[in-house]
Amino acid sequence: MRPKLLLTLLLFSTTFTLSQTKHNWTPEQCLKMKNISAVVPSPDGGKVLYTVREAIMTDDRSEYVNQVWTCNADGSNHIQLTKGDKSSSNPKWSPDGKWITFTSSRDGKNNLYLMSTLGGEAEKITDVKSGVGNYDWSHDASMIAFIVTDAASDKEEKNKKSKNDWYFVDEEVKQNRLFVLWLNENDTSGKKKHKQIVKENYNINAFDWSVDGKSIAYSHGKTPEVNDNVYSDISLVTVENGNIKKIAATGAGESNPSFSPDGKMIVYYSTADPVDWAGARHARIYSFADGRSWRLKATPDENGAIIGWTADGKNILWSEANRTLNSIYLLSVDGKSITELTNGTKDLIGAVATNNRGTHLGFILQNTNKFPEAYISRIDIFAPVKITSINADNAGKPLAKTEIIKWQSGDGKEIEGLLTYPINYKPGQKVPLILNIHGGPAGVFQQSCIAGNSGAYPIAAFAEMGYAVLRPNPRGSSGYGTDFRVANRADWGGKDFIDLMAGVDQVIKMGIADETKMGVMGWSYGGFMSSWVVGHTDRFKAASIGAPVVDLSHQNLTDDIAGFLPSYFNTDPWNDWSLYDKHSPLRFVQNVKTPVLLQHCEGDKRVPISNAIMFYNALRRRSVPVRMLAMPRQGHGPVEPTMVLKTMQTNVEWFEKHIGNKKSF
Numbered sequence: 001m002r003p004k005l006l007l008t009l010l011l012f013s014t015t016f017t018l019s020q021t022k023h024n025w026t027p028e029q030c031l032k033m034k035n036i037s038a039v040v041p042s043p044d045g046g047k048v049l050y051t052v053r054e055a056i057m058t059d060d061r062s063e064y065v066n067q068v069w070t071c072n073a074d075g076s077n078h079i080q081l082t083k084g085d086k087s088s089s090n091p092k093w094s095p096d097g098k099w100i101t102f103t104s105s106r107d108g109k110n111n112l113y114l115m116s117t118l119g120g121e122a123e124k125i126t127d128v129k130s131g132v133g134n135y136d137w138s139h140d141a142s143m144i145a146f147i148v149t150d151a152a153s154d155k156e157e158k159n160k161k162s163k164n165d166w167y168f169v170d171e172e173v174k175q176n177r178l179f180v181l182w183l184n185e186n187d188t189s190g191k192k193k194h195k196q197i198v199k200e201n202y203n204i205n206a207f208d209w210s211v212d213g214k215s216i217a218y219s220h221g222k223t224p225e226v227n228d229n230v231y232s233d234i235s236l237v238t239v240e241n242g243n244i245k246k247i248a249a250t251g252a253g254e255s256n257p258s259f260s261p262d263g264k265m266i267v268y269y270s271t272a273d274p275v276d277w278a279g280a281r282h283a284r285i286y287s288f289a290d291g292r293s294w295r296l297k298a299t300p301d302e303n304g305a306i307i308g309w310t311a312d313g314k315n316i317l318w319s320e321a322n323r324t325l326n327s328i329y330l331l332s333v334d335g336k337s338i339t340e341l342t343n344g345t346k347d348l349i350g351a352v353a354t355n356n357r358g359t360h361l362g363f364i365l366q367n368t369n370k371f372p373e374a375y376i377s378r379i380d381i382f383a384p385v386k387i388t389s390i391n392a393d394n395a396g397k398p399l400a401k402t403e404i405i406k407w408q409s410g411d412g413k414e415i416e417g418l419l420t421y422p423i424n425y426k427p428g429q430k431v432p433l434i435l436n437i438h439g440g441p442a443g444v445f446q447q448s449c450i451a452g453n454s455g456a457y458p459i460a461a462f463a464e465m466g467y468a469v470l471r472p473n474p475r476g477s478s479g480y481g482t483d484f485r486v487a488n489r490a491d492w493g494g495k496d497f498i499d500l501m502a503g504v505d506q507v508i509k510m511g512i513a514d515e516t517k518m519g520v521m522g523w524s525y526g527g528f529m530s531s532w533v534v535g536h537t538d539r540f541k542a543a544s545i546g547a548p549v550v551d552l553s554h555q556n557l558t559d560d561i562a563g564f565l566p567s568y569f570n571t572d573p574w575n576d577w578s579l580y581d582k583h584s585p586l587r588f589v590q591n592v593k594t595p596v597l598l599q600h601c602e603g604d605k606r607v608p609i610s611n612a613i614m615f616y617n618a619l620r621r622r623s624v625p626v627r628m629l630a631m632p633r634q635g636h637g638p639v640e641p642t643m644v645l646k647t648m649q650t651n652v653e654w655f656e657k658h659i660g661n662k663k664s665f
Contacts, residue, residue, distance in 0.1 A: 024397040024398065024460075024464065025397070025399075025451055025458065025460035025461045027461055027645055027648035027649050028645065028649075030451055030453040030458055030460065030461065030648070031057070031453050031644065032055070032453075033371075033391060033453050034052050034053065035054075035372065035454075036052060036351070036364050036372055036373060036388060036390065037053045037089070037351070038050060038051040038089070038090065038091065038351060038353070038362075039353060039363055039364060039375070039376065039387075040091055040092060040353050040355070040362050041355040041359075041360035041361070041362045041376055042073075042355060043095060043096070043355055043356055044097060045355060045357075045360035045376075046072065046073050047070055047071065047072055048070065048072075048073055048362055048374070049069070049081075049100065050069050050070075050071070050091075050362070050374045050387070051066045051067065051068055051088070051089060051090075052067055052069060052390055053065065053066045054067075055644075056085075056641065057645070062640040062641050062642040062643070063640060064087070064639075065085070065087045066087045066088055066089045067080060068080075068081045068082040068088050068100075068102050069081060071388075072387075074385065074387070075385065075387040075388070078388075081100065082102065082104070084106060085106075086104055086105050087104065087105060088102050088103070088104040088106070089102060089104070090103050090134070090135075092135070092136070092137065095138075095139055095140070095141045096141050097117065098116070098117055099114060099115065099117065100114075100116075100117055101113065101115070101125075101135070101137070102115075102122075103132050103135070105131075107124065109130065109131050110132050111124055111126045111127060111131075112124075112125050112135060112144065113125065114183075125181065125183070125192050126146065126181065126194070127191065128148050130148060130149040130150065130151040130174075131148070131149060132147070133146070133147035133148065133149065133176060134147050134206070134207075135147070136207070136208065136209060137356075138209045138213040139209060139211055139212075139213055139356075142182065142184055142213070143181065143182055143213060144180070144183065145179065145180050145181075145207060146178075146179055146180075146181065147176050147177065147178060147179075147204055147207070148176070148177055149174055149175070149176050150174040150175055150176075150177065170223070173203075173223045173224065174224065175202065176203050176204050176224060177196050177204065178196070178197050178198045178207060178216065178237070179195065179197060180194060180216075180239055181194040182194070197237055197242060198218070198237050198242070198244070199242060200220075200244065202220045202221065202223075203221045203222065203223055203224045203228065203229065204218050204220045205219055205221060205229050205232060205255065206218065206219045206256045206257070207219070208257050208258045208259050209259065210259055211261070212263060213239070214238060214240065215237060215239060216239060217234060217236050217247060217257035217259065218234070218237065219232040219233065219254065219256060219257060219268070220233060220234075220235065225560050226560050227562045227563055227564070229255070230253045230271070230275060230277070230561070230563065231253050231563070232253050232254055232255040233248060233249040233254055234247040234248040234249070234257050234286075235247055235249075247266065247268075247286055248268060248270070248284070248286065248293065250273050251275065252270050252273035252274070252275060253271040253275045254268055254270050254271075255268065256268055256269045256305075256306055257286075258306060258308060260309055260313045260333075261309055261311065261312070261358065263288075264287065264288055264289060265285050265287050265313075266286050266288075267283050267284070267286075267309070267316050267333075268284055268286065268306075269281065269282075269284075269305065269306055270284045275563065275567070277561075277563065277564050277567040278486045278489065278567065278568060279302075279482060279485075280302035280482045281302060281303050281304070282295050282296060282299075282302065283306055283318055284296065285333055285335075294335055295335060296316060296332070296335045297331055297335055297337060298338075299320055299329050299338060301320045301322065301479055301481055301485075302320075303320055303321070303478050303482070303485065304318050304319050304321070305319055305320070306318055307319055307352050307354055307361075308358055309354075310379055311358040311379070312358075313333070314332065314333055315330040315332055316330070316333065317329070317330065317331075317352075317361075317379070318330075318331055319349075319352050320478075321478045322479060323416070323479045323480060324348075324416070324418060324444070324445065324446045324473070324479065325346075325347075325348050325447055326342075326348060326349050326350060327340050327341075327342050327343070327345075327349075328340070328341045328342045328349065328352065329341060341379070341382050342382055345382075346367065347365040347366060347367045347370065347447075348365070348366050348446050348447045348448055349363050349364070349365055350363065350364045350366075350372075351363055351364045354379070360376060360377065360378055360379060361376065361378075361379055362374065362376050363375055365384060365386075366448055367447045367448075368399070368418070368420070368447050368448070368449060368450050369399045369449070370449060371394055371449050372391070372449055372452075373388045373389060373390065373391065374386075374387050374388040375387060394451070398423060399449075399451060399463075400420050400421055400423045400425075400463030400464070401420070401421045401425070402418055402419065402447070402450060403418070403419055403421075404417070404418060404419075405417060405418075405419045405503075405506065405510075407502050407505075407506035408502065409474075409475075409495065409502045410498040411498075413475060413487075413499070415472060415473065415474055415475070415499045415502065416472075416473060417445065417471050418471040419468065419469070419471075419507060420459055420463050420468065420470075420471070421463065421468055421512070422463050422465075422467060422468060423464050425468075427511075428511060429512075430511065430514040431468050431513070431514055431517075432467045432468070432513075432514055432518065432519070432655075432659050432660075433467065433468045433504070433507055433513035433514065433517070433518045433519075434462060434467050434470070434519045434520070434521060435470050435472075435500065435503075435504055435519070435520045435521070435533075435540070436457055436459075436469055436471045436521055436526070437520070437522030437525075437526035437529045437533075438471065438477070438522065438526050439523050439524030439525045439527075440476065440477065440478070440524070441476035441488060441492070441525040442476060442477065442485050443477065443478065443525065444473055445471040445472070445477075450463065454644065455523070455637065455644070456544075456599065456644075456647040456648060457523075457544075457648070458651070458652065459471075461648070465652070465656070467655070468507065468513060470503055470504065470507055472500055474488075474496040474499035474500055474503075475487035475495060475499055476496050488568075489570070490568065490570055490579070490583075491583075492528065492532075492552075492568070493532040493536075493583050493585070494583075496529070497529065497532060497533070497536065500533070501537070504518070516541075517541060517659045518540050518541060518659070519541060519543065519544070519658070519659050520533050520534070520540045520543045520544075521543065521545070521651065521655075522545070522546065523546035523547050523637060524546070524547050524548075524549075524606070524607060524637075525549070526546070527548030527549065527607070528548050528549040528550070530543050530544070530546075530548065531545055531548045531549075531550050531585035531586075531615060532585045532588070534593075534594040534596060535585050535588030535589060536588060536591070538594065541595070541658055541659050542594065542595050542597070542654060542655055542658035542659055543596045543597070544597045544599065544650075544654055544655070545597065545599070545615070546599040546600070546637075546647075547601065547604055547606075547611075547612070548585070548598070548600075548607070548611055548615060549585075549607055550584065550586040550589075550611045550612070550614055550615045551584045551586045551611065551614060552569075552580040552583055552584045553573040553580040553581070553584070554611065554614070555607065556572070556580070557573065558608045558610065559605065559607060559608060560606060561606065565580075569583075585615070586614060589618040589619065590622070592619060592622070592624055594624075595658050596615075596619055596624065596625070596626045596627075597627050597628075597650065597654040598612045598615060598616050598627070598628040599612075599628075599629045599631070599647055599650065600612035600613075600628070600631070601630075601631045601633075601634035601636065601637065601638060602630055602631060602632050602633070603633055603634055604634070604636050605636070606635070607636065609630065612628060613628075627654075629646070629647070629650050631643045631646070631647070
């Protein structure tokens with residue numbers, strides 16, 4: 001064959017291969033993937049309830065819909081229990097395993113439904129105007145406790161219609177209330193009997209039934225504001241008469257109480273005293289016999305969550321980030337020992353739940369090249385059994401390689417992150433690089449599947465387009481211990497910025513990144529840091545900045561977490577305006593030359609959209625290339641599928657416009 005013809009055929013073959021790989025993980029294709037959203041083992045561990053979430057996008061709809069399924073614990077005999085246009089979520093087994101409950105908005109409001117495990121139609125057992133939140137069965141299966149948010153009164157509805165709906169801020173707060181429903185008793189209207197148990201005017205955020213069904217332990221904050229619930233206390237209410245006893249009410253944030261199997265103790269989640277937003281968190285035990293409480297042994301990251309009790313009541317199950325994975329630990333109730341249950345697991349474990357007897361775990365496993373699926377395991381012998389294959393249709397589609405890389409920062413501290421290569425990358429090639437910065441700042445990038453379809457940044461799509469993506473875990477991240485997590489205290493934009501730049505330098509040194517074609521992107525704290533980056537260096541050709549904090553004083557006085565920044569900076573802004581200014585990206589906007597895409601949601605209470613508006617106006621008036629995507633109805637990030645899709649698409653288009661990747665390989 002002639003050399004010229006051979007070269008032509010090879011080029012054609014390469015082009016054809018690339019065209020195939022570049023059509024697997026577009027934002028549109030990622031949104032079509034299904035997700036497991038809950039995995040709940042039955043009381044005896046023989047069956048599993050799980051929910052499958054899909055994005056519904058039509059001309060008149062944009063929402064995620066969950067449906068409830070069941071199967072055997074070996075993954076056989078899958079049966080879809082709920083169907084229809086509306087979502088059905090949060091499924092739970094009755095303690096005897098004979099009934100299933102779930103919440104659904106099929107009649108307009110989110111209400112509670114009951115279904116026999118033998119089949120048949122689901123029965124609606126609550127009829128609330130606002131919506132049922134979390135709920136749980138009593139141990140004898142005769143009652144269900146549930147949380148309901150205060151509904152608007154008839155007068156409020158009338159005033160809203162007449163445009164007379166003014167109000168005084170914080171003076172008529174809608175709280176989350178605790179109710180109990182009796183399954184075997186009806187009221188005079190023929191509906192199942194129910195009543196509000198706690199009359200105090202505060203917000204109930206979590207609860208658990210006593211073993212005998214006579215009382216409920218619950219945690220509560222002053223209002224539904226996130227800030228107030230970080231500073232929660234714990235109380236105990238008697239179901240029959242509503243009498244209340246305080247269990248934990250210190251300067252710490254105390255929440256999520258859970259009764260021991262014998263009913264003699266509760267375990268609860270506790271911050272430091274006083275509350276330190278980035279500091280250590282532990283499990284604590286309260287003994288009803290003598291009112292004594294004690295802290296359990298510290299976990300490596302000191303920043304996780306209680307899963308539940310083991311069946312024998314001797315240990316607490318605790319889950320937390322462990323570098324780029326998660327670990328589950330057994331904490332002995334006497335506070336003397338800690339054992340890693342999941343030691344040696346190479347996959348990222350998430351959405352962990354126990355059955356109500358403390359014998360089995362349900363969870364999701366995934367890794368950067370493994371699609372998330374539902375698994376179950378016994379607790380005494382951790383051996384995951386895969387029970388779903390909802391992403392089997394995607395199994396043959398190639399995903400880009402992702403590896404953990406490590407580097408030394410300016411002060412010698414070791415930093416690590418995840419580096420995703422372009423698909424079909426060949427060693428020695430220099431490619432465009434995107435620096436992706438996580439939120440928090442106590443967030444962490446973990447080994448989740450890169451083809452995930454939530455959030456703003458489609459990593460798999462960028463990899464198909466020929467970009468490398470670096471996702472660092474700088475100081476301040478979770479998963480590396482308390483000292484590492486608080487190492488950016490009063491230093492946002494300081495050494496954490498150096499950590500990030502050292503990571504970029506490492507990828508350049510590895511011969512991978514083309515330093516003339518680099519971008520930066522991040523949401524929330526990642527938005528703060530991306531705003532900081534473009535005000536302190538011109539090395540990036542484009543930036544996508546999502547929900548950024550650009551003025552720390554403005555942020556602290558407008559957000560829903562009033563104690564957050566004062567905890568990090570050791571003071572309120574009015575005590576030291578200059579300290580807050582020193583670490584505010586807006587104070588360096590005069591240095592920005594990099595084209596900036598801003599993305600923010602109109603309903604964001606965590607980082608109000610005024611942050612992005614200030615940055616946008618400053619850049620526009622300085623004639624810096626800038627666009628701002630505003631999303632109605634969304635909170636701190638896009639949650640409607642069309643908004644998620646638009647955010648992903650806009651990011652892809654922005655980087656292609658300003659960096660582009662015309663190089664084939």
